[in-house]
Amino acid sequence: MRKKPACLSFTLLGLLIASASQAAESDWVEAAVTAVNPQVIEWRHDIHQHPELGNMEVRTAALVAEQLRASGIEVRTGVGKTGVVGVLKGGKPGPVVALRADMDALPVKEMTGLQFASKVQGLRLGKTVPVMHACGHDTHTAMLLGAAKVLAEHREQIAGTVVFLFQPAEEGAADADDFDTSSVAGARAMIRDGALDSPKVEAVFGVHVMAGYPTGHLYYKAGPVLNSDDEFRITVSGRQTHGSAPWTGSDPIVASAQIVNGLQTLVSRRSDLTKGMGVISVGSINGGTASNIIPESVVMTGTIRSNHPDIRAGILEQMPAMVGNIASSYATTAKLQLVPYAPVTVNDPALTQAMVTALEKAAPGKVERLPASLSPSEDFAFYAQKVPGLFVFLGATPEGEDMSKAANNHSPYFTADDATLATGVKAHVQFVLNYASR
The missing domain is CATH 3.40.630.10 (Zn peptidases)
Structure with missing residues (x-):
């Protein structure tokens, strides 16, 4: 009959010691x-x-x-x-x-x-x-x-x-x-x-x-x-010509505009958004020197963010083909540089x-x-x-x-x-x- 109270006593003693230790630490x-x-x-x-x-x-x-x-x-x-x-x-x-x-x-x-x-x-x-x-x-x-x-x-x-x-x-x-x-x-x-x-x-x-x-x-x-963070730079190359006769060259500005639009579908149409989110933002577009000249090239940079590894991986995997195919459909070429920053x-x-x-x-x-x-x-x-x-x-x-x-x-x-x-x-x-x- 003495064992049970003794056990309880040791338990209470242990709790008191632990409590005192925590208080001292604090x-x-x-x-x-x-x-x-x-x-x-x-x-x-x-x-x-x-x-x-x-x-x-x-x-x-x-x-x-x-x-x-x-x-x-x-x-x-x-x-x-x-x-x-x-x-x-x-x-x-x-x-x-x-x-x-x-x-x-x-x-x-x-x-x-x-x-x-x-x-x-x-x-x-x-x-x-x-x-x-x-x-x-x-x-x-x-x-x-x-x-x-x-x-x-x-x-x-x-x-x-x-x-x-x-x-x-x-x-x-x-x-x-x-x-x-x-x-x-x-x-x-x-x-x-x-x-x-x-x-x-x-x-x-x-x-x-x-x-x-x-x-x-x-x-x-x-x-x-x-989120993850991956940066990209896309250089779209065409053939410079006069703005009054675009059919005599290849317009990288029009191609770039379609690439920007196409990139958004990698999230809205090709990512499983039940898993999480993704976003592709183009932060800079540089090309051309005059209003009446179609330039030789356009360079754009941007960022890709996601809170799910699968969505991130899907975007990075599918992006090169999409960029290249859109560029070629406008008689231009595109060089894509992808730099992973952080998962x-x-x-x-x-x-x-x-x-x-x-x-x-x-x-x-x-x-x-x-x-x-x-x-x-x-x-x-x-x-x-x-x-x-x-x-x-x-x-x-x-x-x-x-x-x-x-x-x-x-x-x-x-x-x-x-x-x-x-x-x-x-x-x-x-x-x-x-x-x-x-």
């Missing part, structure tokens, strides 16, 4: 994040004022490496060209997890009016362009540096090993043509250089700030969460579910599940193809503002609220702690 995380937050904001402002384009992140990488070393973290530089990898071994045995931040900026002229606004210019394919952190990568880098400092200061309480991935060229390489299929940059270059292999990573996490979502709120979704970003369902608790600890009462995938693309998808991954979103617009009027990511008016950085730091830390104890 206390030190909160205190450590609060302590580091002023420095995280300082890092963010500094990086924002000194943005660098993809594969040009020399100053940013040096700052990252210096701060990681100052925290006693093992550092490898030159990964994926200008990337930095930090390795922190915890005081307890456990898994190897990776946290990823991107460091590059965009060729955008900043119009925010912030005190720490960028006035920097950089080189993109040999041309001088304005440079701005118009997508929040400055916040990503600062938040991960903050998380690294917090985790390093409490390494004896960390189970396992943490790999910090500071990645270049998420937005593409500034030193390579977008349509150079031999060029490897960003996540692919990091993976090629062994970022996930030494030590062997078993799960990877990423956080991305988003304008139009309230500060300090976290958003997640299992399965497809961001669909897919959050591992089991990992996502297991980490909801981590998100709730980072942003109590401010965690929401996205009802559908979002339209942008991310080369984080390549990491998530190699190991289970989770990519979440952090609101970056102050709660009192009209979310519908917030300048979106990639706008010259894009801003990210400093007040959201602490939540991002906590999310990174909680991913590490909760993954080890799941």
Whole structure:
């Protein structure tokens, strides 16, 4: 008769110990994040004022490496060209997890009016362009540096090993043509250089700030969460002639117009839209020099997006024949260049579910599940193809503002609220702690 109460007593004791342990963990995380937050904001402002384009992140990488070393973290530089990898071994045995931040900026002229606004210019394919952190990568880098400092200061309480991935060229390489299929940059270059292999990573996490979502709120979704992205360039060649006698030449402008129309049917008539969505957008068309001359050629560029691998694959497979056949029917020829940028970003369902608790600890009462995938693309998808991954979103617009009027990511008016950085730091830390104890 005594065994049953004794068992219950041990169970209650275990629950009390676990509860006390969780409370203690919450206390030190909160205190450590609060302590580091002023420095995280300082890092963010500094990086924002000194943005660098993809594969040009020399100053940013040096700052990252210096701060990681100052925290006693093992550092490898030159990964994926200008990337930095930090390795922190915890005081307890456990898994190897990776946290990823991107460091590059965009060729955008900043119009925010912030005190720490960028006035920097950089080189993109040999041309001088304005440079701005118009997508929040400055916040990503600062938040991960903050998380690294917090985790390093409490390494004896960390189970396992943490790999910090500071990645270049998420937005593409500034030193390579977008349509150079031999060029490897960003996540692919990091993976090629062994970022996930030494030590062997078993799960990877990423956080991305988003304008139009309230500060300090976290958003997640299992399965497809961001679209794939493939870029294309089509050169349509005809035979130049006088505009008054088009029958004496071959008109690449008319052929190009039909190609644009035909491409839309790859989605509307040849994709199984019960599986997901797809979109083909032509963003530029260039041809001709005068109103009365039919030109020799027309060049158009565009993008293909989808949230389902089958739809993406179908478009990429069928596009070359359609473009070629339409061109030939107008007595022209077409050269199609297809450059895959990123597959669909897919959050591992089991990992996502297991980490909801981590998100709730980072942003109590401010965690929401996205009802559908979002339209942008991310080369984080390549990491998530190699190991289970989770990519979440952090609101970056102050709660009192009209979310519908917030300048979106990639706008010259894009801003990210400093007040959201602490939540991002906590999310990174909680991913590490909760993954080890799941």
